[in-house]
Amino acid sequence: AETFHLQMEQRSAATPVVWTLLAANLAIFVMMMLENVADTPMAHAEQLIRWGSNAGRLTLAGEWWRLVTSMFLHGGMLHIAFNMIVLVQVGTLVERMFGSKRFALLYLVAGVCGSLASVLWNPYVNSVGASGAIFGIIGGLLAFVRKPDSGVPHTIAKNLRGSITGFLLINVVLGLIYPYTDNAAHFGGLAGGYIAGLLLARSLHLPSAH
Secondary structure, three states, X not given: OHHHHHHHHHHOOOOHHHHHHHHHHHHHHHHHHHOOOOOOHHHHHHHHHHHOOEEHHHHOOOOOOHHHHHHHOOOOHHHHHHHHHHHHHHXXXXXXXXXXXXXXXXXXXXXXXXXXXXXXXOOOOEEOOOHHHHHHXXXXXXXXXXXXXXXXXXXXXXXXXXXXXXXXXXXXXXXXXXXXXXXXXXXXXXXXXXXXXXXXXXXXXXXXXX
């Protein structure tokens, strides 16, 4: 395990996409907090719509850009904190495995798939968050370690599959318990990320490409 992680560090010590995404999400969250908005659910909902949330009635009416902008908005401190922690923990490894350009494409495709699944499942949704994209990079990681020529050692692949399965089961349970969880976005992102991961995964036996 230590040898594998050392190799990942040597292949691409920097993970610029993850840190750019982190900075963008945090900057937007701070700017929204600095707005003088009344502390009511309606006012918060209207603010999210102004900033580009995945508001079903608007997205389906042609404002498709909301499928992307909603990925960079969050509904509260706990929401963004959880998503950003998982992004850094998982994203840094996945970006090193895929390479930065492929990782950026994986994140975007997965996020859009999550947003699309959300609005098609519930046309009246007003959804925000990076979780669809984050589930997508986990789906991409799962696709990567399942490829026979991935170059990921068997024991590492087995451990990663176990960790991913545990993470997904916990989130499914939490999604059923907590009523405001956008499960459609999670599953849509996961499926989109898995398919994109199969197409984008490279072999770690080969020279790295960014």
